[in-house]
Amino acid sequence: MLDIGWTELLVIGVVALIVVGPKDLPVMFRTLGRFTAKVKGMAREFQRAMDDAADQSGVKDVAKDLKSATSPRQMGLDKLKDAADKFDKWEPGQPERTVGPETAKLSAERAEAARKIRESTAKAATDRQAAEAAKAEAAKAEADAPREMQASSAAPKDNPPKGDA
Template structure:
């Protein structure tokens, strides 16, 4: 509170011993201790009285209600945190760069005017110490057009006019 160190306390004690004298010094410290204890008890009583007044006036319930309202209107509760993440992802997106989803995609063979292009094969690696290129791993068998690959769902586009009529 007063930020007094041990060296300052020692200096104050020596000055008090010289000024007050050795006979009156114990009575002065006793009186000073009682005054300090009385001041602390008054501070505790004041603090408890203020807490009681706040409790009786309903401030605690009001602050709890405000905290609840703050939680209801938070970004997470409203789903805005997901929107922020989506906006950040969209702002960082570059349409010219291929993504993991578009790397192995094949064009639709049924699309008019387009011919399917097989994905680029990985270059063959040389077998160690032989100087001969190793055979490329065999590619998975592609499903027939119109069939879904095993474990994959096939998406089908439907026009609104087809649904209504």
């Protein structure tokens, strides 16, 4: 409580023995013990009164609910129980749910729309690839053209031009 070690207690006892005297020392320690007991009792009573007030106002219940709601371990166990329940109810080979006629009609419409989207996406991808290939071919031809020009101009001319002679 006061964080006093044995050496400090011994020093306090020696000083008390010198100041109070050997006759009155037991009486003083008895009085000090009673005072300490009264202080501890008052602190316990105050703590109990605060706990009772908190219980009456519902703070303890709210704190308990909040603690259980935010507990990661409890949240994990709840999710695990949900998954286990779903697994217990699952029957392999059985359709998960039955589909009504309107839903089936919507499913057919959605399948058709998805097919159209896939076709248009594939066509766009093919067009893009063809455009990229044409662009690459044009860039290659453009890069090869200056080389051919340099090669033809750098070639030695063996035959002089024939003129009027």
